[in-house]
Amino acid sequence: MEWETVIGIETHAQLSTRSKMFSGASTAFGAAPNTQASAVDIALPGVLPVANRGAVERAIRFGLAVGGTIRRRSVFARKNYFYPDLPKGYQISQFEAPIVEGGAITIVLAGGEKTVRLTRAHLEEDAGKLLHEIAGDAHSARSHGLTGVDLNRAGIPLLEIVTEPDMRSAEEAVTYARVLHGLVRWIDICDGNMQEGSFRCDANVSVRRRGEPLGTRCEIKNLNSFRFLERAIVYEARRQIEILEGGGKIVQETRLYDPDRDETRSMRTKEDAHDYRYFPDPDLLPLAVSEEWIEEVRSRMPELPQAKRTRFQAQYGLPAQDTATLTSTRSMSEYFDRTVEGVGGVASPKDVANWVTGDLSAKLNETDKDAAESAVSPTQLSRLIALIHDGTISRKLAKEVFDAMWAGEGDPDAIIDKRGLRQISDSGALEAIVAEVLAANPKQVEDYRAGKEKAFNSLVGQVMKATKGKANPAQVNEILKSKLAGG
Numbered sequence: 299m300e301w302e303t304v305i306g307i308e309t310h311a312q313l314s315t316r317s318k319m320f321s322g323a324s325t326a327f328g329a330a331p332n333t334q335a336s337a338v339d340i341a342l343p344g345v346l347p348v349a350n351r352g353a354v355e356r357a358i359r360f361g362l363a364v365g366g367t368i369r370r371r372s373v374f375a376r377k378n379y380f381y382p383d384l385p386k387g388y389q390i391s392q393f394e395a396p397i398v399e400g401g402a403i404t405i406v407l408a409g410g411e412k413t414v415r416l417t418r419a420h421l422e423e424d425a426g427k428l429l430h431e432i433a434g435d436a437h438s439a440r441s442h443g444l445t446g447v448d449l450n451r452a453g454i455p456l457l458e459i460v461t462e463p464d465m466r467s468a469e470e471a472v473t474y475a476r477v478l479h480g481l482v483r484w485i486d487i488c489d490g491n492m493q494e495g496s497f498r499c500d501a502n503v504s505v506r507r508r509g510e511p512l513g514t515r516c517e518i519k520n521l522n523s524f525r526f527l528e529r530a531i532v533y534e535a536r537r538q539i540e541i542l543e544g545g546g547k548i549v550q551e552t553r554l555y556d557p558d559r560d561e562t563r564s565m566r567t568k569e570d571a572h573d574y575r576y577f578p579d580p581d582l583l584p585l586a587v588s589e590e591w592i593e594e595v596r597s598r599m600p601e602l603p604q605a606k607r608t609r610f611q612a613q614y615g616l617p618a619q620d621t622a623t624l625t626s627t628r629s630m631s632e633y634f635d636r637t638v639e640g641v642g643g644v645a646s647p648k649d650v651a652n653w654v655t656g657d658l659s660a661k662l663n664e665t666d667k668d669a670a671e672s673a674v675s676p677t678q679l680s681r682l683i684a685l686i687h688d689g690t691i692s693r694k695l696a697k698e699v700f701d702a703m704w705a706g707e708g709d710p711d712a713i714i715d716k717r718g719l720r721q722i723s724d725s726g727a728l729e730a731i732v733a734e735v736l737a738a739n740p741k742q743v744e745d746y747r748a749g750k751e752k753a754f755n756s757l758v759g760q761v762m763k764a765t766k767g768k769a770n771p772a773q774v775n776e777i778l779k780s781k782l783a784g785g
Contacts (some may be wrong), residue, residue, distance in 0.1 A: 304515075306463040309478060312454055314487055374585065383426035407470065451495075514554070519565065537684075673704045
């Protein structure tokens with residue numbers, strides 16, 4: 299019987315507040331170690347935490363975006379464990395009464411759409427960070443070094459987003475993570491910077507024979523790239539299958555992924571909730587969220603990705619794959635909307651979508667930029683598309699103009715004039731060029747008249763070559779057919 303992989307994802311999204319979850323200390327990245335750790339963050343005697351209203355509002359925003367239930371009364375608890383980067387000896391989190399329960403995220407796969415259910419999203423504070431300095435060969439028995447602790451991250455506000463075990467492959471898990479990454483940026487609650495640790499995933503992976511109950515899961519911690527997430531899940535599923543097929547048992551544990559060796563390795567035995575001895579934090583009152591506050595947040599929400607995908611399909615008749623790309627980020631969707639508006643009906647929305655999902659997306663990926671940082675503005679792209687449709691420039695040469703715009707050479711009209719790229723649409727001029735081509739290629743003319751259609755394409759190519767790609771293709775076809783028919 300075939301093995302099935304079962305995956306759930308826990309994501310820590312750092313909320314985009316200027317101050318920490320329970321103190322006024324800065325959340326700015328890159329400060330010198332331990333310069334942004336306040337007395338509250340490290341729980342010095344006599345201090346009291348105060349919940350950050352901005353962090354709570356961002357959690358509400360997320361709950362609305364995923365269709366979750368926002369608790370009118372949620373509770374902060376102490377999660378007790380001992381680790382060198384946790385000076386309090388506990389972490390303030392939410393457990394039995396999280397601020398958001400339920401909700402779902404829809405992902406688009408090759409076979410269609412799939413809904414990933416969310417269990418909850420809860421607020422908590424981050425721990426600090428250990429910094430290891432190893433002297434000598436890291437794999438040698440003689441290696442030694444020092445470990446320091448940086449508590450700047452201690453107290454950073456996090457929203458932990460937990461899914462049900464609904465994913466069945468690494469591909470589905472990565473697609474979900476990408477969609478979630480886009481959503482938290484879309485609603486402006488997290489900058490999504492994975493290199494800085496603003497968005498990191500833990501993957502809960504188990505395997506089972508199809509139709510059997512869920513297997514024992516292992517949690518792979520702190521995956522801060524989509525590539526690592528995919529590779530870690532693939533490796534872990536294979537590791538578990540090999541153990542089970544060899545007659546062994548899976549131990550529930552926390553594992554780390556080593557990208558250099560492309561393997562997961564044991565970190566510690568996986569704790570259960572009772573190991574943390576959760577209890578309500580005595581310094582924090584229950585968090586009350588009023589209906590008025592929720593409605594105020596709702597009124598400031600942007601059009602969400604799913605709604606925008608539905609609108610793009612209904613209003614513009616675009617296929618699902620196009621709408622998925624166009625709504626991958628809020629800035630991309632806004633770029634598309636502004637370009638369609640700029641074209642003003644001269645070209646179809648599908649033509650605009652082809653440029654945005656094609657040439658523009660390729661340049662953005664190549665330069666690792668967001669659509670908001672595009673070197674070609676929506677106004678410039680809409681003008682270029684209009685120039686194609688009024689016959690000023692051919693589609694082929696338009697790509698050259700696009701590249702020149704990206705390189706900063708100016709607007710499309712100026713580039714076309716500077717490079718002499720205007721399309722030849724003068725009938726008289728084109729007829730003369732076609733006549734020359736026919737006279738110079740009697741064999742292709744004879745082949746075409748003998749029924750060989752490929753000869754026609756060859757003649758079109760000769761005309762385009764003679765005009766350096768500037769001839770209007772539609773006119774060339776029309777004139778050629780007329781001449782070949784004896785006109």
